[in-house]
Amino acid sequence: MEPGMVRQPGLLGAGLRRPSSAHAAGRGGLVAMGRPGPPPRKAAVVGSAGVRVVNCRDARQQPAAVVVSARAWGDLQRSAQEVIQESEVERARRVAAAAAEREQQQRRRQARWPLRSHSAPPARTNVLLTDVQMQQRLQQRDEVRQLQRQVLALKCTAIREAQMREKNNNRQTERDQEARLEEAVEQHRRKAAQEDQRRMEVAKKTRQVAARSLQLQIEARSLQKKQETQEKQNEAMLAQRRDERLRDEQEQDLRRRELSRRRQLLDIRRQVDDVRVRQRLESARDASEESKAIRVAEEKRVAAERASQEAAELRRLRDEQQHQLVRSVEQQQQHRAMKQQLQQQRELELVEREWRARLLKEAQARQEREAAVVREREQQVLLRRQMRRRDKEREKMEGETYSKLCVMPGADLRATSEQKRQLAMDLQAQAFAAQASKAAAAAASAADLRQQQLQEKVEDDALRALQAETIAHLR
Secondary structure, X not given: OOOOOEOOOOOOOOOOOOOOOOOHHHHHHHHHHOOXXXXXXXXXXXXXXXXXXXXXXXXXXXXXXXXXXXXXXHHHHHHHHHHHHHHHHHHHHHHHHHHHHHHXXXXXXXXXXXXXXXXXXXXXXXXXXXXXXXXXXXXHOHHHHHHHXXXXXXXXXXXXXXXXXXXXXXXXXXXXXXXXXXXXXXXXHHHHHHHHHHHHHHHXXXXXXXXXXXXXXXXXXXXXXXXXXXXXXXXXXXHHHHHHHHHHHHHHHHHHHHHXXXXXXXHHHHHHHHHHHHHHXXXXXXXXXXXXXXXXXXXXXHHHHHHHHHHHHHHHHHHHHHHHHHHHHHHHHHHHHHHHHHHHHHHHHHHHHHHHHHHHHXXXXXXXXXXXXXXXXXXXXXXXXXXXXXXXHHHXXXXXXXXXXXHOOHHHHHHHHXXXXXXXXXXXXXXXXXXXXXXXXXXXXXXXXXXXXXXXXXXXXXXXHHHHHHHHHHO
């Protein structure tokens, strides 16, 4: 421990009595005065001479050491000395006033009950002291010094407690500020997290709505395609049924006509046969009955065979017609399928030709634009060369003019200088105009080039979009 440090335990807690010394002489004086103090306690005092162990009034609490500077230590000593001196002087005054009061009371008692002897009371020289003498004596007393030490220790302890309270208050304030800052940061973090969550939810809902809308569009497009395909299939089936029904009607009509024709032929043949039979019967009426019966039976047999042959022929014709109808239906279906395939192939070829024609047209237009840019650049190069040639010719003419002017007599020197200045100004103006025209031409060409590039980009994007749409439509 450094000098100026005081370890003074037991000066906090319950209120103390009036300051008093703790050593034996002081306690003896207190006992003689009728004011005994508490039992002494040990305390360690660090000073410039070393560490001293002294007695103190109370040592119930053991506070830590207090570190103060030398200047603060001196201030504490001076203030404690002043306080102790003032308190001791006041007490001496009270003691002197009490002694004077007791002396007056004694005098009043003596005046009321005079003594039998006329001898004067003994003088009390030790009671009535001057303030200066009392102060000097008090300064020399160990009790006063001990009280000064105790007051100084109390002040040190009070200062330490104030510093500790201030430190604790500062720590508490810092903790409160940190807590408030953490709370504000946490609130800001929660608010930011809530805002992020809200934005994420909004974005998620937006994506869900967009996905749902896209899904609905896809479903609507798919449903529309299915409906269109179903309608086309229904139309094809209706057309096929109409064709089949028409073919069936035509076949039935042909069958009816063929059957009616064959019936007519059979009827005609029967009639002819009947006529022949009747003629034969009439011509052979004179023949014998047996020969007639044989001929009739033979004719009937021949007629039956002819009828069976005709029936077989009719069945064969009907089967051939049915096979022909089936083959014609299959051929028509194949022809229709081939026709549809050819139509789709033609559409694809048409779209591809249009796309290739558009690409070719775009390539030709791009080549034309590039050729125009190249021609423009060549024209600019030629114009620049012409301007340089003109500048050289102008400089040559200026040199010749200047040489001629230098050869002229001195009478026209002022006029020639004016002409030279005017000529220089004209040349400078022409140069500025040429530079401005060059800059304008370069800016115009750059703007045209940017416009062409932008137009090409837009056309390429439109072409790609058209190509994608066409492919999607064909799919």
